Amino acid sequence: MKSLAGTGGLIRLILRRDRVVLPLWIVLLVAISVSYVQEYGDLFPTPESRVKYASNAGFITLYGELSGPSLGEFVTWRLGFVPVMIGLISLLTVIRHTRVEEETGRRELLGSTVVGRHAQLAAALATVLGANLCSPYCLPSACTVRTCRCPDQLPSASSTPAPAGCSRRLVRSRRS
Numbered sequence: 001m002k003s004l005a006g007t008g009g010l011i012r013l014i015l016r017r018d019r020v021v022l023p024l025w026i027v028l029l030v031a032i033s034v035s036y037v038q039e040y041g042d043l044f045p046t047p048e049s050r051v052k053y054a055s056n057a058g059f060i061t062l063y064g065e066l067s068g069p070s071l072g073e074f075v076t077w078r079l080g081f082v083p084v085m086i087g088l089i090s091l092l093t094v095i096r097h098t099r100v101e102e103e104t105g106r107r108e109l110l111g112s113t114v115v116g117r118h119a120q121l122a123a124a125l126a127t128v129l130g131a132n133l134c135s136p137y138c139l140p141s142a143c144t145v146r147t148c149r150c151p152d153q154l155p156s157a158s159s160t161p162a163p164a165g166c167s168r169r170l171v172r173s174r175r176s
Helices: 007-017 023-042 047-054 057-063 071-104 105-110 118-148 168-176
Strands: none
Touching: 007 118, 023 071, 023 118, 047 057, 047 071, 057 071, 071 105, 071 118
């Protein structure tokens, strides 16, 4: 028997068991990021206020230097904890589908069927990898659609100039 036999079936089992939890974590992290864009745009409307806020020694120690005064760069700077949260969620998900399965006795039940020795770990890692690859694709589309950001306010500003009145439209759309 191959060591990864039955990995596909275990991936389907993990996805069925986590059909609520995995999408919830992805949506929660996207919602936090979108709320940061909206709230920090209202709290710090000018680049000078963002630079003044970011010049605090404690924030420089935690997040590093602010790379620029635009809203996109400021929000990206403040969202430095999101990769840590994604790593923690990934770790807990893999533990749930490897160690907890072993402690509850389900590993022995699965091991008595046609499942390879490394299939459980491979299935847990593949599921977490898929969820981690999904969240960066959800985030930019949710941020740009939800907050109506213009090209000059995105973290990687494009070379095309923003339409006239773009910043005013952004502020007006958040207050209404």
